Amino acid sequence: MNSFFQELRGRFGGLIRSFHSDQAGAISILLSGSDVRPIAGFLRAEYGARLVTVFAEDRVEPEGLFYNYYVFEQRPNPQFLILQVPIPADDRRFPSLAEDLPNVNWQEREIQDWFGLEAAGHPNPRRVALHDNWPDVHPLCKDFPIDQVLPPFEGEQHVYRPTLGEGVFQIPVGPVHAGIIEPGHFNFALAGEPILYLQLRMFYTHKGTEKLFERLPIRRAVFLAESISGDSSFSHAVAFCQAIEGAAGIEIPARAAVMRTVMLELERIYNHTADIGAIATDVGFVVANMHAARLREMIVALNEELTGNRLLRGMASVGGVRRDWDSAQIRAIRRALEIFEKEFRDLIALIASSDSTRDRLERTGILSVEKARALGVVGVAGRASGVDLDVRRDHPYAAYRGVELRVPVYDAGDVWHRMQVRSDEVHESVRIVGAALDTLPSGPWCAPPQPIPGGRCAMSAVEGWRGEIIHWVRTGPGESLERCKIKDPSLNNWPALVEAVEGNIIADFPVINKSFNLSYSGTDR
Amino acid sequence: MTTASLLPALMQLALLLAIAPLTGGVMRIAKARFQTRRGPGILQPYRDLHKLLKKGMVIPDTASWLFGAAPYVVFLSSLLAGLMIPMVAADAPLSFFGGVLAVVYLLGLGRFFLALGGLDSGSSFGGLGSSREMTIAALAEPAMMLAVFTVAIGAGSTNLSTVAHAALGQSWRFFAPSQMLAFAALLIVLIAETGRIPVDNPATHLELTMIHEAMILEYSGPYLALIEWGASIKQLVLMTLLVNTFFPFGLSPAWAAGGLPASLVWYVLKLLLLSGVIVLIETTNAKMRLFRVPELLAVAFVLGALALVSTFLF
Numbered sequence: 001m002n003s004f005f006q007e008l009r010g011r012f013g014g015l016i017r018s019f020h021s022d023q024a025g026a027i028s029i030l031l032s033g034s035d036v037r038p039i040a041g042f043l044r045a046e047y048g049a050r051l052v053t054v055f056a057e058d059r060v061e062p063e064g065l066f067y068n069y070y071v072f073e074q075r076p077n078p079q080f081l082i083l084q085v086p087i088p089a090d091d092r093r094f095p096s097l098a099e100d101l102p103n104v105n106w107q108e109r110e111i112q113d114w115f116g117l118e119a120a121g122h123p124n125p126r127r128v129a130l131h132d133n134w135p136d137v138h139p140l141c142k143d144f145p146i147d148q149v150l151p152p153f154e155g156e157q158h159v160y161r162p163t164l165g166e167g168v169f170q171i172p173v174g175p176v177h178a179g180i181i182e183p184g185h186f187n188f189a190l191a192g193e194p195i196l197y198l199q200l201r202m203f204y205t206h207k208g209t210e211k212l213f214e215r216l217p218i219r220r221a222v223f224l225a226e227s228i229s230g231d232s233s234f235s236h237a238v239a240f241c242q243a244i245e246g247a248a249g250i251e252i253p254a255r256a257a258v259m260r261t262v263m264l265e266l267e268r269i270y271n272h273t274a275d276i277g278a279i280a281t282d283v284g285f286v287v288a289n290m291h292a293a294r295l296r297e298m299i300v301a302l303n304e305e306l307t308g309n310r311l312l313r314g315m316a317s318v319g320g321v322r323r324d325w326d327s328a329q330i331r332a333i334r335r336a337l338e339i340f341e342k343e344f345r346d347l348i349a350l351i352a353s354s355d356s357t358r359d360r361l362e363r364t365g366i367l368s369v370e371k372a373r374a375l376g377v378v379g380v381a382g383r384a385s386g387v388d389l390d391v392r393r394d395h396p397y398a399a400y401r402g403v404e405l406r407v408p409v410y411d412a413g414d415v416w417h418r419m420q421v422r423s424d425e426v427h428e429s430v431r432i433v434g435a436a437l438d439t440l441p442s443g444p445w446c447a448p449p450q451p452i453p454g455g456r457c458a459m460s461a462v463e464g465w466r467g468e469i470i471h472w473v474r475t476g477p478g479e480s481l482e483r484c485k486i487k488d489p490s491l492n493n494w495p496a497l498v499e500a501v502e503g504n505i506i507a508d509f510p511v512i513n514k515s516f517n518l519s520y521s522g523t524d525r
Numbered sequence: 526m527t528t529a530s531l532l533p534a535l536m537q538l539a540l541l542l543a544i545a546p547l548t549g550g551v552m553r554i555a556k557a558r559f560q561t562r563r564g565p566g567i568l569q570p571y572r573d574l575h576k577l578l579k580k581g582m583v584i585p586d587t588a589s590w591l592f593g594a595a596p597y598v599v600f601l602s603s604l605l606a607g608l609m610i611p612m613v614a615a616d617a618p619l620s621f622f623g624g625v626l627a628v629v630y631l632l633g634l635g636r637f638f639l640a641l642g643g644l645d646s647g648s649s650f651g652g653l654g655s656s657r658e659m660t661i662a663a664l665a666e667p668a669m670m671l672a673v674f675t676v677a678i679g680a681g682s683t684n685l686s687t688v689a690h691a692a693l694g695q696s697w698r699f700f701a702p703s704q705m706l707a708f709a710a711l712l713i714v715l716i717a718e719t720g721r722i723p724v725d726n727p728a729t730h731l732e733l734t735m736i737h738e739a740m741i742l743e744y745s746g747p748y749l750a751l752i753e754w755g756a757s758i759k760q761l762v763l764m765t766l767l768v769n770t771f772f773p774f775g776l777s778p779a780w781a782a783g784g785l786p787a788s789l790v791w792y793v794l795k796l797l798l799l800s801g802v803i804v805l806i807e808t809t810n811a812k813m814r815l816f817r818v819p820e821l822l823a824v825a826f827v828l829g830a831l832a833l834v835s836t837f838l839f
Contacts, residue, residue, distance in 0.1 A: 169649070169652075170649070171649040171650070171653065171733075172649070173732065173733065178730040178731070178732060179730045179731075192656075193815060193816070280811070282731060282734075283811040283812055284722045284723070284726045284729070284810075284811050284812030285810075285811040285812075286560050286728070286808075287559065287560050287561075287808055287809075290560040290561050290562060291561070294561070354809075354810075354811060356723060356810045356811040356812075356813065357811040359811075359813075359814065359817070360811050360812070360813070360814055364814075505814075505815055505816060506653070506733050507733060507734045507814075507815040508814065508815075509733050510731040510733055510734055
């Protein structure tokens, strides 16, 4: 690691102001100028580093500047590398990386919308997170009061790329959809049935969640973290708690780490099972879905037995978990998973033996390995397209350090393989839960309460069932938060959907979309 | 028309109107049981119709008279086609009016107007559904004609009553190659025409995958009731055509009080059996990729053509 610092100093001596290694598994490098391009290029080219996320922070009041944070990871190094880049308040511009790194396209535009910083040289600097009819406000800036009432929206509406040509037509779908899903607008350009291109418009459920964190006491903020994306309640809550624990230097008890691991895997199991059923339903193979629904019910009923909540809410807590399990509950986990796994195996066999289902799923909605890498696709969708990432293995947290983890990776990138990744992971999760329970130590399940000091920063990463979830916090005085950055894996993956549907027929869109099953709420925040 | 011929017409009319939704209800229940669900109850289609008939309607601003005309045409054309096929008696009430060609094209008329209604709604889903429906219809129709001709040649007439009488007169010869091939072709056409899996999914909420449902997405209230009812009658007509042509057991030769009850029992049994077959196909298959549907219909066409050829060979 030291040679790495020396090399950086040698190459970018003037640009680097200081190094700082925090306890929570991240190295921060504070730069002196706002141009991150040379050092980002160097990290990517020389170290094969991956840009995980980029986000901003308003420090105008205390320091007279904004910061941009560029989070890199370099496998197999378990530490994240965070470049902290100052942007002066009187010159609110930063150079855009989106030209080379399409995965920061939306994230840089979020910074533009929320902080009023300009991503100079961005190939498509239009609004994304705040829609075109928003007034000219930047709600994540500290000078924007959270209870400010905005005038009724009017003015420019979003302009879609026109659909031109003989026999080419446009089908707008949404933002309100049939079925119980969240809002998002899909604008298809079609030549008959084949899709020419798809334009996405998200952020209909933008709730200002990151701003909301700034007015909540930390212990209540855990509940807000649970509702960032309803189907990932526990993953987001754990990511948040880990960030706070990192900032405050709280060590969670070993028992709590195992319990968190078990519940994180239960969340993965019930969501993957539901997704497999939903994929089958979208191609009309309803029998499989009915069985999947039954199996999912087994797991959410188990969740309720363990936590009092079917979706594992109200269980995560800063310092550990909120309640302990008795031996009857632990037996219930083992018993339920034993029955579940057997029946899950039957379900997968049922789907695999249905030729008509396989015919629909194989080679449908292919996301190529190159495109997946370029777009920074993470999680299930990434692993089905050759992107070998898994936070549990790469940056172990909770009790994952102790378990051996097999990460399924395929190169085919079609709907079938996105389902295959899910089914492999369910088996893996069942195994992890069993292995974790074998090591479940007795003892406390929550660290004793201790004060959370202000002015501390920490980042945490959790492999939610969709993929990598990142939380970054800066604590404030009196157990408050100055900034909480949330990155849901969906944010990276939505643009990949656009690539995956191209050239497919419109009738296959629903199943392709379902095979990604991205969160609207987690994206929009 | 005398009273003597009016009575059968009224009876068959009542039968069509009453049994058509029931067939759908039975199939729904059977499907639910296969999926380990309880299902909505056998009478649900009637409740749906009742509910829709009571409701108000939302009509798109862009719609012309076509939008309002289509439901009536769909409903009446299916009903008229239903009066031209033998249901419980070999003598169909309106068989003098036309033969099997008239039946096929009456159903075609309904579909044509439904497609127009879908386009007329001005919604892009309507257009998508109409274009898909017509693509499939254009492929299903030739297959159906070939299969129907096979039967007609066997009986020496395209009049369905004559065909039924002929079938009753001779020994059952379903195992003749021409008959089996024609039956297989018509079964595929039946599935395609009634919008069932693997061609279309009647239970989906996904607008982008729909065929029949996409066309009628803008319809509501009584118009929707007429279309749904018409579609269920069309399904019954095709099913009846299939069971009575290839399995004429129990069919009463005429509308005589003596033969009718037994004939009705036989008819219901045959319908149940065919419903079971359709449900089984629906449950064990996923919906086909849209561009594979022409391949399936090509199979139906080839089966129909083989059936026709083999009538001259065997």
